[in-house]
Amino acid sequence: MRRTDFDPVSLEIFYRQLQRATLVVLAVFALLVLRLWFLQIVNGWNYRAQSENNRIHLQDIPPFRGLIFDRHGRMLVDNRPAYDLCLIPEEIQDRRALFARLKRLVGLDPALVKERLREAPRGYPFRPVRVKRGLSRDDLAVIETHRFNLPGVTIRVAPQRVYLYGALAAHVLGYLGEISDKELRSGEYPENRPGDLIGKSGVELRWNRQLNGIRGGAQVEVDAAGRRLRTISRVPPTPGANLYLTLDFRLQRLAERLLEGKRGAVVAMDPRSGEILAMASSPAFDPNRFIKGIDKKSWERMVRGGSFPLQNRATAGQYPPGSVFKIVVAVAALEEGVVTPEEKIVCHGSYTLGNRVYRCWKKWGHGAVDFHRAVVESCDVYFYELGKRLGVDRIARYARMLGLGSKTGLDLGGERPGLIPTTRWKRKRWGTPWQGGETLSTAIGQSFVLATPIQAANLIATIFNGGNLYVPQVTRWLGGGGRGALQEFRPVKRGKAHISPKTLALLREALTGVVNEPRGTGSRARVEGVTVAGKTGTAQVVAMEREKVRGEKEKLPPEFNDHAWFVAAAPAENPLLAVAVLIENGGHGGSAAAPIAGSLMRAFFGSRGPEGAAN
Amino acid sequence: MFDRRLIQNFDWVLLLLLLLVAGVSILNLYSATYAVREAGGSQIVVKQVYWYLIGFGVFFLMTTFNYFSLERVAYAGFLASVALLLAVLVVGKVSSGSQRWLPLGPVSFQPSELAKIVLVITLAKFFRDKSDIRGYRLRDLWRPLLLTAVPSLLIMKEPDLGTGLLLVIVSFSIILFFRVRLRSLLILMGAALAVSPLVWFGLKDYQQKRILSFLRPEMDPLGAGYHVIQSKIAIGSGLFWGKGFLKGTQTRLHFLPEQHTDFAFSVLAEEWGFAGAVLLLILYLLLVLWGLNIARNSKERFGAVLAVGISALLFWQVVINVGMVTGLLPVVGIPLVLLSYGGSSLVTTMAAMGLLMNISMRRFMFQ
Numbered sequence: 009m010r011r012t013d014f015d016p017v018s019l020e021i022f023y024r025q026l027q028r029a030t031l032v033v034l035a036v037f038a039l040l041v042l043r044l045w046f047l048q049i050v051n052g053w054n055y056r057a058q059s060e061n062n063r064i065h066l067q068d069i070p071p072f073r074g075l076i077f078d079r080h081g082r083m084l085v086d087n088r089p090a091y092d093l094c095l096i097p098e099e100i101q102d103r104r105a106l107f108a109r110l111k112r113l114v115g116l117d118p119a120l121v122k123e124r125l126r127e128a129p130r131g132y133p134f135r136p137v138r139v140k141r142g143l144s145r146d147d148l149a150v151i152e153t154h155r156f157n158l159p160g161v162t163i164r165v166a167p168q169r170v171y172l173y174g175a176l177a178a179h180v181l182g183y184l185g186e187i188s189d190k191e192l193r194s195g196e197y198p199e200n201r202p203g204d205l206i207g208k209s210g211v212e213l214r215w216n217r218q219l220n221g222i223r224g225g226a227q228v229e230v231d232a233a234g235r236r237l238r239t240i241s242r243v244p245p246t247p248g249a250n251l252y253l254t255l256d257f258r259l260q261r262l263a264e265r266l267l268e269g270k271r272g273a274v275v276a277m278d279p280r281s282g283e284i285l286a287m288a289s290s291p292a293f294d295p296n297r298f299i300k301g302i303d304k305k306s307w308e309r310m311v312r313g314g315s316f317p318l319q320n321r322a323t324a325g326q327y328p329p330g331s332v333f334k335i336v337v338a339v340a341a342l343e344e345g346v347v348t349p350e351e352k353i354v355c356h357g358s359y360t361l362g363n364r365v366y367r368c369w370k371k372w373g374h375g376a377v378d379f380h381r382a383v384v385e386s387c388d389v390y391f392y393e394l395g396k397r398l399g400v401d402r403i404a405r406y407a408r409m410l411g412l413g414s415k416t417g418l419d420l421g422g423e424r425p426g427l428i429p430t431t432r433w434k435r436k437r438w439g440t441p442w443q444g445g446e447t448l449s450t451a452i453g454q455s456f457v458l459a460t461p462i463q464a465a466n467l468i469a470t471i472f473n474g475g476n477l478y479v480p481q482v483t484r485w486l487g488g489g490g491r492g493a494l495q496e497f498r499p500v501k502r503g504k505a506h507i508s509p510k511t512l513a514l515l516r517e518a519l520t521g522v523v524n525e526p527r528g529t530g531s532r533a534r535v536e537g538v539t540v541a542g543k544t545g546t547a548q549v550v551a552m553e554r555e556k557v558r559g560e561k562e563k564l565p566p567e568f569n570d571h572a573w574f575v576a577a578a579p580a581e582n583p584l585l586a587v588a589v590l591i592e593n594g595g596h597g598g599s600a601a602a603p604i605a606g607s608l609m610r611a612f613f614g615s616r617g618p619e620g621a622a623n
Numbered sequence: 624m625f626d627r628r629l630i631q632n633f634d635w636v637l638l639l640l641l642l643l644v645a646g647v648s649i650l651n652l653y654s655a656t657y658a659v660r661e662a663g664g665s666q667i668v669v670k671q672v673y674w675y676l677i678g679f680g681v682f683f684l685m686t687t688f689n690y691f692s693l694e695r696v697a698y699a700g701f702l703a704s705v706a707l708l709l710a711v712l713v714v715g716k717v718s719s720g721s722q723r724w725l726p727l728g729p730v731s732f733q734p735s736e737l738a739k740i741v742l743v744i745t746l747a748k749f750f751r752d753k754s755d756i757r758g759y760r761l762r763d764l765w766r767p768l769l770l771t772a773v774p775s776l777l778i779m780k781e782p783d784l785g786t787g788l789l790l791v792i793v794s795f796s797i798i799l800f801f802r803v804r805l806r807s808l809l810i811l812m813g814a815a816l817a818v819s820p821l822v823w824f825g826l827k828d829y830q831q832k833r834i835l836s837f838l839r840p841e842m843d844p845l846g847a848g849y850h851v852i853q854s855k856i857a858i859g860s861g862l863f864w865g866k867g868f869l870k871g872t873q874t875r876l877h878f879l880p881e882q883h884t885d886f887a888f889s890v891l892a893e894e895w896g897f898a899g900a901v902l903l904l905i906l907y908l909l910l911v912l913w914g915l916n917i918a919r920n921s922k923e924r925f926g927a928v929l930a931v932g933i934s935a936l937l938f939w940q941v942v943i944n945v946g947m948v949t950g951l952l953p954v955v956g957i958p959l960v961l962l963s964y965g966g967s968s969l970v971t972t973m974a975a976m977g978l979l980m981n982i983s984m985r986r987f988m989f990q
Contacts, residue, residue: 022927025800026919029931030912036942037908041901043949047859048897055859059873059893064856066849225845227852241844 064240067228070204071221072167074248076181076211078257079285079484083172085181090168091143093151093161094136097125100160110161113154114147116140138203142168142300169205169299175292177260179320180253180284180420180482182210183295199223205299209318211251211483212295214420218486221248252485252494254283262611263288266604272572272591273321273461276608279469279577279586281499282478284418286608287462289321323416323423326458327590330547330597331386331529332573333407333453335467335515337394338383340406342511346397349514352376355389359448366392366448369546383518384528386544388452395451400442403450404430409505410477411466412459417479417502426463429456454548464575465588471515472541472577472586475505519543520580529598533576533606538613541580542605544597545573569593574601578609585612634917634983640910641682641961641976645675647891647903648962654869655883655890667883667964674966678973685977686984693978694925697741697748701770704741707734708777715781723781733967735786738774740975742790743797743932745770750801751925758802761810767798784834785955789939796935797928838953847954850880854948858892858900865896883964885956889948903962904945911938917983926982933975 047055058064076085093114100106107118121139128137143151143163151163169184184205191197191206199220200206206220207213224245229237256276263274267290276286293310310318319325341347357373359366368374368388374381382390395403407413413428429450431442449455459467462480470477479500487494519541522530529544549568572594577583587605594600649671656667693700707725711734715722724731749767771794779787803811823831836843857873866872871893873879882890892900914934921927940960946952958965960972 021802023919025802026915026931029800029934030915033908033911033915033938036938037904040904040942040945040949040951043946043951044858044892044897044900044904047855047949048861048892048900049863052859052862052897055856056862058856059860064849064852066845227844227849241848243845 065228067226068201069224069226069242069245070166071199071223071245072247073169073221074215074219074250076219076251076253078253078255078260079283080257081252082257084177084253084255084257086170086172087167088170089165090141091148092138092164092166093140093143093147094138094164095121095125095160096136096162097128097160106158106160109154109158113150114140114143136162136164138164169295171295173261174296175294176257176264177253177255177287178210178292178295179289179322180210180255180287181295182207182212182214183293183298184208184212185298208298209422210320210420211253215249215251215483215486219248219251222246249486249495250488251483254278254285254482254484255287256285259286259608259612260288262286263608264290264292266607267591270591270594271315271321272589272594273325274590274604274608275322275461275465275588276612277465277469277480277586279473279583282466282469282480283484283499284462284480284482285585285612287320287322287482289319289325291315291317293317320420320422321590321592322461323418323420324460325590325592326424326426326460327571327573327592328457328547329412329453329459329464330545330571330573331388331453332464332467332543332545332575332597333457333459334383334386334391334451335471335519335543335575336407336410336412337391337398337403337451338379338515338518339410339471339507339511340398340403341394342379342514343406343507344398344402347379347394349379352378353382353390353393355387357389359389359392361392361396361445361448364445366445379514380518380521383515383543384521384525386522386529391451392448395447396444398447398451400447400450401430401432403447404428407457409503410470411502412463416460416462416466417500418462419479419481419483419497423462424460426460427456427458453545461588461590464573464590465586468543468575468577468588469583469586470505471512471519472580472583474509475507475512476501477503477505516541516580519577523576523602530574530576530602532598533574533602533609535578535606535609535613538578538609539580540576540578540606540609541583542574542576542602544602545571545575546595546597547571547573549593566593570595572597572600574598574605576602576605576609578613585609628987629984632984632987634980637910637913637917637976637980637983640906640913641679641973644903644906644910644961645679647906648887649675650868651887651891651894651962652883652964654871654894655874655887657869658874670966671964671969674969675973677966678969681970682973682977682980685974686981688981689985690929690978690981691923691925691985693744693929694748694751697745700741701745704734704738705773705777708738708774710734712777712780723783730966735774735778735781735783736967736971738778739786739790739793739936740933740971740978742771742774742794743936743975744929746794746797747925747929747932750797750928758804759798759807760804761807764798764803764807767794770794783956785943785957788955789943789957792939792943793932793935796939797932800931800935801928850886851948851950851954853879854886854889855950857886857889858949861893861896861900863897865892865894865899868894870894884958885944885963886948887963888945888959891962904941907937907941911941914979917979917986920986921982922986926985930979930982933979936975937972 073087075083077083107121110116110121111118124139125137151161171181185208187197187200187204187206192202197206199222207216212219222245224243226242227240229240259276263276263286267274267288270290272290274286274288275284277284354376355368355374357368357371374385374387377387377390407428413426415423415425434440434442446455450457466480479502481497483497485494485496520539522528523533523540523542530542533540533542548570572591574589574597577586587608589601589604591600649668652671653668656665711722711725716724716726716731723733723735725734746767771791775787775790778790836847853873857871857879860873871890873893874882874890879886879889891903911934914930914937918927918930921930937960940957943952943955943957944959947954958968960968
């Protein structure tokens with residue numbers, strides 16, 4: 009069975025080529041053997057000496073993390089040199105003695121040191137293991153004087169993150185923490201190594217990669233004690249990009265002061281672009297505390313304790329919007345034509361549907377009110393009637409159009425979507441049909457409706473900027489440092505709420521009345537010289553309890569107290585600022601939230617009211 | 624039909640050489656991972672033993688059919704391997720910056736390993752079909768050039784510069800083996816020289832930098848440059864007799880990078896010295912020469928070409944890795960074939976060795 013036999017000539021050539029190939033192979037292998045001879049025999053002792061005291065180490069040079077500024081270039085986060093106490097396992101001579109000395113000199117707990125050494129990756133006995141971050145100056149001096157007596161101890165200078173104003177804007181800035189094994193394995197942190205600090209929340213997390221920079225390193229020759237003799241070669245690290253936020257330092261600080269001692273959130277936004285000028289959440293935390301490593305107890309207090317200081321209430325706190333939601337119902341009713349601005353609905357203080365009675369917040373009723381009065385005085389009965397005429401699904405459509413019920417897309421993690429109920433949602437979620445009475449509660453922002461403060465700010469901004477729904481943003485520019493040109497974040501429009509100019513005009517007029525007319529619920533947000541428009545909201549926390557004990561609210565435990573809301577925009581004619589204030593269990597929106605919005609606006613517009621003067 | 628001659632022609636030399644290398648590999652891996660045995664290092668040795676068992680299984684499997692049937696499926700196999708290379712670029716697992724692995728249940732698989740053998744088989748088919756005793760002209764060679772360019776460019780895109788170049792080198796050695804007319808060769812080289820500056824200036828900054836540091840490890844002092852220094856210290860400090868099994872300080876103190884994969888040879892040279900290193904090289908040399916011998920004994924062109932191709936594949940992998948760890952060649956990240964840890968590489972290499980055995984066993988069929 010011959011298939012492709014060689015013909016004699018080509019077979020001869022083939023044999024000759026095989027011979028040549030054999031010669032080439034032999035020659036190349038001989039070259040390799042020669043190379044081994046050169047390395048192992050000729051220079052062998054030289055290399056043996058080097059290996060016995062391997063003198064070339066690889067030194068890590070961490071990059072300088074990018075700085076963070078406010079919109080006017082005021083620095084909020086800086087790096088300062090800090091001294092880390094490190095141990096080189098291979099160079100420690102007497103562990104017990106060393107641990108005892110470290111305890112005596114700088115009060116370092118031996119158990120902690122042992123733990124750190126144990127956690128260090130195995131197989132790298134010359135790699136320094138950090139046992140204490142950020143030594144104080146005194147401790148540093150003590151260590152340096154006793155250095156001769158502390159073999160294996162080395163001090164490394166590393167930039168340390170400093171949040172210049174402590175807790176200021178903590179929820180926007182976020183905090184740093186040591187990278188976890190899981191994060192290392194995820195592949196999302198290609199620039200980081202075990203022991204590195206990375207952003208864990210806020211913009212520190214969102215822009216971690218850009219802020220982080222690229223690490224450098226150096227090949228250094230060291231002596232037997234690990235002291236550096238010379239640098240053989242060095243790759244400088246690339247510093248991280250700087251970050252310029254949209255926050256206004258002054259407004260932010262004021263917002264936080266106004267929230268002091270309360271639980272709640274404040275959002276101030278430029279309605280023309282969605283840029284966040286202030287975002288405060290209270291209680292807050294000091295990110296500096298996380299840098300040196302936070303102890304377990306404090307951490308647990310932060311995570312478990314009732315007030316959740318780590319949570320950003322402005323974006324992740326979901327609350328029933330109460331009467332703030334009437335803005336949505338008002339738009340829906342006028343646009344759908346279920347009511348005319350002139351039609352008067354009589355309020356006797358309650359509304360009956362089936363065999364249930366739904367109360368207005370004003371016990372004795374508002375009498376006959378038209379659209380304008382109903383908004384100004386926040387008449388519940390008027391909006392029950394509108395709710396009934398509209399039906400819940402039509403309300404939901406307008407709510408979603410105005411950005412409720414979905415994340416705003418803010419460039420900061422941890423946002424929650426809130427909730428806008430529909431008949432379909434109720435069937436899917438609860439398996440029961442929608443009840444007519446639930447529509448009434450929905451119309452005044454109760455029942456299942458939930459919104460976050462940032463959604464509320466976005467809502468009022470959209471009404472006052474002509475229906476443009478912007479994606480709120482906290483970052484303005486990114487770049488600089490070693491990274492060349494600045495990257496600018498331009499306003500992003502998420503959608504357009506199609507509302508007729510007539511409806512918008514009527515609503516704005518009414519919202520202006522809320523603050524400026526007699527019997528308006530938001531009069532405490534008035535600012536001299538600027539027309540403020542706004543809407544109060546008082547959201548029930550526990551519906552049943554409240555109904556039972558109506559009128560004797562003082563007896564309620566504080567956690568059943570109503571949440572106070574206020575949303576505002578100013579100047580009403582040409583708005584430059586939109587604000588949302590939420591105070592958890594604060595009581596009435598008009599008394600607990602509106603003054604805070606007023607103070608912010610007063611400061612922003614530079615007028616000197618009694619509270620503005622203090623700041 | 625079972626032929627008794629198949630048994631009579633069983634190639635014991637080839638099997639013996641492979642068993643020897645396998646033994647050395649496992650012993651050496653045991654030492655390379657000894658320092659980290661508690662942190663999962665001992666698992667690597669156990670896994671390698673399993674991979675070798677699978678490898679020998681595949682080896683024998685590859686002897687059970689007549690290798691000649693490969694000729695018929697060569698191009699289909701080529702398309703399949705290109706499809707896998709495309710797949711890895713789309714859905715592959717990313718690890719340390721490159722995308723080389725296809726997840727396959729509990730294990731992952733490197734299509735670039737398969738591409739090596741498939742390329743050799745397709746080239747063998749080409750050179751069987753078209754023989755030209757006066758040497759090939761350029762216009763005859765467009766097909767093998769294309770067959771090489773497609774998979775190697777796809778592999779370089781992962782990016783796995785080393786394996787991509789290996790494919791090119793192996794393919795060119797095979798082409799040269801079957802002789803190219805001098806004029807064509809000169810034209811080819813001239814064209815390459817003329818195009819290269821154009822390509823160079825068309826590259827992005829960081830791509831240029833990557834290639835430069837690939838050619839000159841000193842330019843990457845934190846990566847390849849450091850690795851080469853430590854590898855040279857490890858090898859050199861072995862002296863003539865080595866530091867002894869498990870006594871390599873470079874290895875124990877983890878100065879050697881990737882000591883169970885790319886730098887496995889350095890571990891061996893440190894612990895067994897010049898004597899051990901040369902012995903291992905002799906084992907590889909014998910394997911390569913034995914492959915050429917099998918080519919010589921094959922009475923049929925496809926088998927002969929295939930045996931030459933497989934020998935070239937083996938030869939270049941050894942030379943590139945040993946050249947790399949001894950600082951003669953750029954650091955390209957090619958493991959030492961049969962010695963380093965790695966399932967895909969081991970199994971495909973054993974498959975290639977199985978084909979050699981296959982050719983050797985069936986040499987009588989064409990007498």
